[in-house]
Amino acid sequence: MITHGPSDGGLEKIEIALLLEGIYRRYGYDFRNYAFASIRRRIWHRIQMEGLSTVSSLQERVMHHTEAFHRLIGDLVIPVTEMFRDPDTFLALRRDVIPLLRKLPYIRIWHAGCSTGEEVHSMSILLHEEGVLDKTRIYATDINESALQKAKEGIIPLEKMKQYTKNYQAAGGMQSFSDYYDSDQGIVRLKPFLRRNIVIARHNLVTDRSFNEFHVIMCRNVMIYFNSQLRSQVHKLLYDSLAREGFLVVGGKESISFTPLAERYETRNDQHRIFRKLR
Structure with a gap:
């Protein structure tokens, strides 16, 4: 599992911001104010699963292929529940x-x-x-x-x-x-x-x-x-x-x-x- 992204943290933040902005404008899902560390980890998991290497490459795929978007949504919205939880x-x-x-x-x-x-x-x-x-x-x-x-x-x-x-x-x-x-x-x-x-x-x-x-x-x-x-x-x-x-x-x-x-x-x-x- 990839636990960290590129060494240029500033560039990575820009890429993630652009990805989340694109998702909001294209699909109407707003993750722009989610906790950064959590959403970053999930994005990199999806990058690995898609066989990609950068956030920007994931953005391109998600913007042009709705199937890729739904796979990413499955990572960003993780269903954790059970009957009579707690x-x-x-x-x-x-x-x-x-x-x-x-x-x-x-x-x-x-x-x-x-x-x-x-x-x-x-x-x-x-x-x-x-x-x-x-x-x-x-x-x-x-x-x-x-x-x-x-x-x-x-x-x-x-x-x-x-x-x-x-x-x-x-x-x-x-x-x-x-x-x-x-x-x-x-x-x-x-x-x-x-x-x-x-x-x-x-x-x-x-x-x-x-x-x-x-x-x-x-x-x-x-x-x-x-x-x-x-x-x-x-x-x-x-x-x-x-x-x-x-x-x-x-x-x-x-x-x-x-x-x-x-x-x-x-x-x-x-x-x-x-x-x-x-x-």
Whole structure:
């Protein structure tokens, strides 16, 4: 694996800036304010995989061949997710948030950066067990269209079933995890009723606007790849998309503490990064 680029760091930065600008203008994906070290590493991985030697040569290929662009997107947007990921967070939602949502006549939840949908379907199971799924609409969005297609299919990797079952139990699961899927010839598919109230669509947190008002927004382990400017921009979008007294849930290594909007939230659960909008 290539772990460093050309010796001329100044030239490399120019090339990467031009590549990201080209992607934005050509395809509408904006990676210009992603954390540089992370995106640089992924770009060089793609350069190696394409059999190229410079960022500029990758730019030429990506600009002229959409297939190459989609291969690069697969590197820049790495889907990392699992059913009931960080089960203690789902347990906290079950105990601290759902009882408050139960009082609402209708519930809207947004999973921003949903990847292949495992955590979205986990939420659906949780809401079903708590008796509020029928009055909930879950919006699942991501910029990666291939990941969204997998989310729509609702297929669980067979080799991950043991871990997912363990996560479900640790998240306070009330039934057998096997009640929520069908297995046939090595393919495990979630039951259709879990997907009935889920809307899956492409949405870019960097370039798109708010599209509804939500009572809960799950945006976990997405902003760790952004620089401070982009994090502030996305936090503004999430804040504007939350209903009054709505809940924002971010990743374990993320926080609202150093954002301009920190004073507009109360910390509901600091350990699991659950915040509640005050106004």
